[in-house]
Amino acid sequence: MALEIKKTSDGSTTIYNSDLNENYHSSFGAVSESMHVFIKNGLQHINKLQINILEIGFGTGLNAILTYKATRDSNTKVNYTALEFYPLDLKLISNLNFVDFIQPSQNEIFTKMHECEWNKEVLIHSDFTLHKIMTNFNQFQFKSFYDLVYFDAFAPDIQPEMWSETNFKKIYNSLNPSGILVTYSAKGLVKQNLRSAGFTVTRLVGAPGKRHMLRAEKI
């Protein structure tokens, strides 16, 4: 894979995959996008003391560290499961500048999130477990139940199979009642596939530079 680090408009870095001609995050701001889509419109919408989160596409670990940062000073216990088929090289990760957007002491946690073993639930900190699963999401069979899904695959026109009704149905079936899925894409076909899978879909204001995003609820 041909990968290079790029700066986005809010000063945070992302990774550009030149084989796919696709960034890991919005060029208008990696941290801004992650905070808006996943933290503000996802995590902060769940009112539970223990939250089981599933992320589709662990990638740089940005959503995981921002989730840790957002819950650190609360009583919330987080069990974070992340699927990833193409884990990134640790050397590349070490050149990202997310450390500038978290507390210096949280950099150690970020490193731990990347260095910890795959396919095993690891206690990252009291009240935060991480289970990174190296797998192809399209073939993955869920055995657990989740409250919140960060759907952060590459764009639907790059990887349409990831955004299929079949995949959304698999997620729907593994959500707890009132569970939600959030994603940065508000494409018509994504909305349609989410609705066909059983979700109630709401279009929300998008992250900087994007008009809309989606929140899908299991009602």
Ligand SMILES: C[S@@+](CC[C@H](N)C(=O)[O-])C[C@H]1O[C@@H](n2cnc3c(N)ncnc32)[C@H](O)[C@@H]1O
């Ligand atoms: C848009 S990037 C976002 C990554 C991550 N959330 C982040 O903040 O860096 C999409 C991620 O999905 C992963 N991915 C692509 N195809 C996959 C598949 N079939 N199963 C699981 N993960 C996949 C990619 O390797 C990449 O890390």
